[in-house]
Amino acid sequence: MRVSGSVDPGFLSDYIINHSDDASSGSEPTAVRSNGFKETGNDRSSRPQAAILRICEPDEERPRPVLMPANGSSRVIDGKGKALMDEMVEEDGEPEDDRWDVSNADTTLEILVEMGFTPDKVEEAIRAHGITGNILESVSSLANYIVTGLNNLNLDQDHPDDRNGQVGDENALALVIKDSLPHQDLEIFKQVTAMGFDAVEVSKAIGICGEAATGDQIVDHIFQSDASEKVEIIPKVEPVEDNSISSKFDQLLNMGYSYVNCRRAVDTYGQASICELCDFLDALGEEDKNQDLDALIVARSGKSSSDSDDESMENGKEGFDYFPPIKKRRTGKIKNTRTSKDKRLCVSYGSSISRNEDLIRRNRTGFGLPGDIVITRTLPPDVGRPPYFYFENVENMPSGEWSNIQRHLFNIEPELMDALNFSVCRRPRGYVHNLPVEGRMDILPKPPMTIQELMGSAAKYWPDWDKRVKLNTICTRSATDFVWRQIKDHLQACEKRGHPLDEEKKNIMYWARKWNLVWVRPNKLAPLSPEEVEKCLGFDVNHTRVLYSPVDRIKVLGNSFQVNTVAYQLSVLKARYPQGMRVLSLFSGIGGAEVALHKLGIILKVVVSIEIDEKARSVLDSWWKSTDQKGHLIHDHTDVKLFDSRVLMGLLNKYKGFDLVIGGSPCNNLSGNNRSSRVGLQGTESVAFFEFPRILNVVRDFMSDMDEELDLDFSGLLGQNNV
DNA sequence: TAGAGTCGGATATCCGAG
DNA sequence: CTCGGATATCCGACTCTA
Numbered sequence: 001m002r003v004s005g006s007v008d009p010g011f012l013s014d015y016i017i018n019h020s021d022d023a024s025s026g027s028e029p030t031a032v033r034s035n036g037f038k039e040t041g042n043d044r045s046s047r048p049q050a051a052i053l054r055i056c057e058p059d060e061e062r063p064r065p066v067l068m069p070a071n072g073s074s075r076v077i078d079g080k081g082k083a084l085m086d087e088m089v090e091e092d093g094e095p096e097d098d099r100w101d102v103s104n105a106d107t108t109l110e111i112l113v114e115m116g117f118t119p120d121k122v123e124e125a126i127r128a129h130g131i132t133g134n135i136l137e138s139v140s141s142l143a144n145y146i147v148t149g150l151n152n153l154n155l156d157q158d159h160p161d162d163r164n165g166q167v168g169d170e171n172a173l174a175l176v177i178k179d180s181l182p183h184q185d186l187e188i189f190k191q192v193t194a195m196g197f198d199a200v201e202v203s204k205a206i207g208i209c210g211e212a213a214t215g216d217q218i219v220d221h222i223f224q225s226d227a228s229e230k231v232e233i234i235p236k237v238e239p240v241e242d243n244s245i246s247s248k249f250d251q252l253l254n255m256g257y258s259y260v261n262c263r264r265a266v267d268t269y270g271q272a273s274i275c276e277l278c279d280f281l282d283a284l285g286e287e288d289k290n291q292d293l294d295a296l297i298v299a300r301s302g303k304s305s306s307d308s309d310d311e312s313m314e315n316g317k318e319g320f321d322y323f324p325p326i327k328k329r330r331t332g333k334i335k336n337t338r339t340s341k342d343k344r345l346c347v348s349y350g351s352s353i354s355r356n357e358d359l360i361r362r363n364r365t366g367f368g369l370p371g372d373i374v375i376t377r378t379l380p381p382d383v384g385r386p387p388y389f390y391f392e393n394v395e396n397m398p399s400g401e402w403s404n405i406q407r408h409l410f411n412i413e414p415e416l417m418d419a420l421n422f423s424v425c426r427r428p429r430g431y432v433h434n435l436p437v438e439g440r441m442d443i444l445p446k447p448p449m450t451i452q453e454l455m456g457s458a459a460k461y462w463p464d465w466d467k468r469v470k471l472n473t474i475c476t477r478s479a480t481d482f483v484w485r486q487i488k489d490h491l492q493a494c495e496k497r498g499h500p501l502d503e504e505k506k507n508i509m510y511w512a513r514k515w516n517l518v519w520v521r522p523n524k525l526a527p528l529s530p531e532e533v534e535k536c537l538g539f540d541v542n543h544t545r546v547l548y549s550p551v552d553r554i555k556v557l558g559n560s561f562q563v564n565t566v567a568y569q570l571s572v573l574k575a576r577y578p579q580g581m582r583v584l585s586l587f588s589g590i591g592g593a594e595v596a597l598h599k600l601g602i603i604l605k606v607v608v609s610i611e612i613d614e615k616a617r618s619v620l621d622s623w624w625k626s627t628d629q630k631g632h633l634i635h636d637h638t639d640v641k642l643f644d645s646r647v648l649m650g651l652l653n654k655y656k657g658f659d660l661v662i663g664g665s666p667c668n669n670l671s672g673n674n675r676s677s678r679v680g681l682q683g684t685e686s687v688a689f690f691e692f693p694r695i696l697n698v699v700r701d702f703m704s705d706m707d708e709e710l711d712l713d714f715s716g717l718l719g720q721n722n723v
Numbered sequence: 724t725a726g727a728g729t730c731g732g733a734t735a736t737c738c739g740a741g
Numbered sequence: 742c743t744c745g746g747a748t749a750t751c752c753g754a755c756t757c758t759a
Contacts, residue, residue: 394730396756427730428757476730480749513727551747559730589730664730672729675753 217380248274364395364418364428367437370568374438383410384434387657387703389696390570390593392561392664393689395428396672398680402430405681408693410434417569419562423447424454425471425516425536427562429664436572443567443599447538451518454532461519465505471516471528474536475673476558478527478551479515487511487525495523530554537592538563538599544590546622547615556616561592561664567600573660580605580631582655584699586640586663586692587611591620593662598627606655608634610643640691645698652702661696665689 251274368374391409395416402414414430415437424447448454450469452462490504500508508525511517517525518532530553531541537560544553570593573581580603585593588609597604607624611617617635624633634651637643652658668674669683681689 392730396729398755426728428728429730472727473729482750510727514729549747555730557730561730667730668732671731672755674729674731675751676732678731678754 217382248277252277363421364416365421366415366417366431366569368440369421370440370442374440376438379412379434380410383412384436386659387696387699388433388435388573388660390431390433390435390566390660390662391692392429392431392566394667394670394672395430397430397670398678401670401680405430405432405689408690409696415569417565419537419565420470422564422568423536423538423562424449424451425562426473427565428473429565431569433569435569439572439575440568441571441574443564443571443596447535447564454535455518455520458518458520461522461524463500463519465500466509466512466519468513471518471536472513474516474528474533474558476555478554479511479517483511483515483517491523491525528554530557533557537561538565538567539590539592539595543595543623544619546618552615556590556613556619559616560589561596563592563596563599566592567596570596570602570660570662571600573597574600574602577602577659579603581659582606582657583608584651584658584661584695585609586661586695587665587688588620588663589613589616591623592664594620595623598629604629604631604633606632606634606658608637608651608655608658610637610640611635612638612640614638640688640695643691643695648695648698649702652699657703657706658699661692661699663692665692 365372367377389409391405393405395414406412406414409432412432412434414432416428416430419425419427419429422442451471452459452469454471455462487508490500490508493504494500494508512525516528518528520526528536530544530550533554534541534543534557537557539557539560544556547553547556581597582605583593583597585591585607588594588611591609594604594607594609609617609620611620617638621633621635637647665688666685669677669679669686670681671678677683681687
């Protein structure tokens with residue numbers, strides 16, 4: 001296990017910069033969070049770590065919530081650092097390290113004291129570590145040195161006598177922290193640091209998340225914050241009294257392991273201790289090594305974990321509802337079954353996968369298909385609440401881009417779904433959403449599920465040697481004459497001869513698969529018609545007819561959702577919004593989301609649709625009119641990049657918020673089909689993705705503020721009633 | 724490890740309207 | 742003849758699957 005306890009250099013550099021600025025100005029401090037929102041000193045939710053850690057006397061009021069250190073404190077330190085360094089040189093001689101720099105000693109000492117460390121502790125750390133020429137490095141390494149000791153504290157010691165020097169310096173600092181935190185914060189601080197998270201990170205997270213934050217939220221924040229990426233956090237493991245599988249699952253989740261990995265761990269080794277499960281999860285990160293939990297367990301306890309758990313699992317006595325019935329665990333050594341594909345997925349999704357997960361991913365069944373047992377999931381309360389959001393994009397992105405998307409969408413793992421399960425065509429997509437997953441339902445009528453169903457009477461021309469039942473992904477372009485030249489000779493030879501040769505079959509099938517060609521007459525292949533594509537994607541026939549040009553119709557359809565797939569995932573909204581929904585539809589295209597909601601029978605009270613393509617907009621307009629919608633379609637905004645907060649706030653105020661933010665951002669720079677500019681999310685078109693979280697956050701903040709106001713109104717009413 | 728699949732882009736050429 | 746829109750042609754790499 002790696003050593004925990006490090007300090008975010010980013011925070012420190014900010015701190016140092018702010019420190020130097022503020023020391024001279026003395027102005028009311030204001031910090032800017034990474035999300036761009038300003039935090040003022042009067043807002044308790046913005047209470048930064050420096051304030052939390054600041055030392056205060058027992059009778060002193062809680063430190064004022066400022067990010068900058070209190071003015072004047074440096075005067076106390078003035079000269080002490082340099083004196084200390086001089087003393088060390090006198091004692092130990094001049095160090096050989098040329099980075100040893102006395103000039104920064106005062107500043108480093110000052111900053112550490114401002115951060116809340118006792119001068120004595122800082123002095124001890126300096127004596128042990130020295131000071132380099134770089135202030136940031138010095139502060140970071142010294143703070144780590146001290147905080148590592150802090151993490152090992154027993155914070156439950158609460159005897160007043162301890163303050164009088166009966167415990168060490170670290171405990172003195174711990175008690176200072178206790179004094180400067182309200183009871184609730186302290187409990188959370190203890191709870192989260194007990195998981196092994198860095199005390200400074202925890203303090204910082206508590207400061208940002210505010211008074212009402214739960215332990216889960218603090219952990220989430222740490223993982224979601226940019227800072228967390230720079231900090232290697234290995235949870236420490238405490239013995240647990242509650243040995244139920246669900247409890248272990250919760251604990252592992254709270255420690256910050258991914259949902260998928262937690263599932264894998266308890267699925268495979270539900271009866272192992274938390275400590276062992278953590279080792280197993282850590283081992284998953286060792287991609288090139290075969291890990292064997294049994295061996296770990298035996299090495300630690302001398303007893304195999306496989307003795308007793310099979311029985312209890314078979315009995316299913318835990319009643320665990322996080323996932324389908326647990327399979328009997330394997331005994332003996334665990335082979336490293338992870339293929340290179342798994343490893344790539346690890347990079348893409350930030351987690352590793354088990355055989356079951358592998359199966360789910362290979363079939364792209366997400367949290368379960370209609371009729372399956374649904375795999376439920378747990379989202380942090382703050383993430384799982386309305387407004388709901390739903391983001392879609394191609395599954396096969398350049399490596400790491402799904403991870404990037406996740407980071408901007410509350411670290412929710414994408415649900416991999418292939419429209420093949422709902423229609424005749426492949427369409428492997430990733431969906432990041434905060435929708436509930438229980439109670440999903442399919443919409444009727446179902447689209448054709450096989451090519452033969454799709455082709456109707458023309459199916460009789462299908463040769464028996466073409467074994468295709470499903471189509472490949474529908475793209476934005478059809479086959480051209482070039483394709484015909486490739487297969488024309490083969491087809492003509494077939495016609496003359498009456499049957500194809502193996503080589504001809506192979507060539508014909510290559511192009512037929514590549515361009516989704518279907519048999520429309522004997523020995524005659526053709527690309528799908530726009531009407532057939534509409535059927536495949538779950539739209540009504542002639543949904544795009546308003547465009548007239550088949551090329552345009554194919555293009556806008558190729559960029560669209562598969563309606564049945566999306567409707568299945570959105571179906572949970574039907575019962576929740578019986579009066580209808582207010583929808584903010586980004587990258588609307590031809591209205592796949594709107595059509596899905598409509599087919600679900602959800603009333604579209606308001607749809608604010610943003611789509612840059614005029615042709616696609618005209619399709620949605622046409623559909624809206626043809627289906628006689630009673631709600632409002634706001635279709636004035638074309639470019640999400642121009643959809644700024646001012647405009648958005650106007651709409652939010654007008655409609656009192658949105659219930660759903662939905663959209664699939666451009667995949668141009670992500671699709672494997674793109675040969676010239678598959679550069680990832682930073683590409684010219686795909687960069688528009690970042691507008692999704694930007695807009696979503698504005699909506700969430702607005703809705704959150706509205707909820708608070710309602711709460712206030714409600715409490716006011718209660719008060720009146722009480723009177 | 725070979726085969727298969729991918730919400731595509733840039734440029735050249737064609738064609739019809741004015 | 743010019744211009745603009747539509748169509749044709751050429752362009753691999755990355756990733757998953759069996």
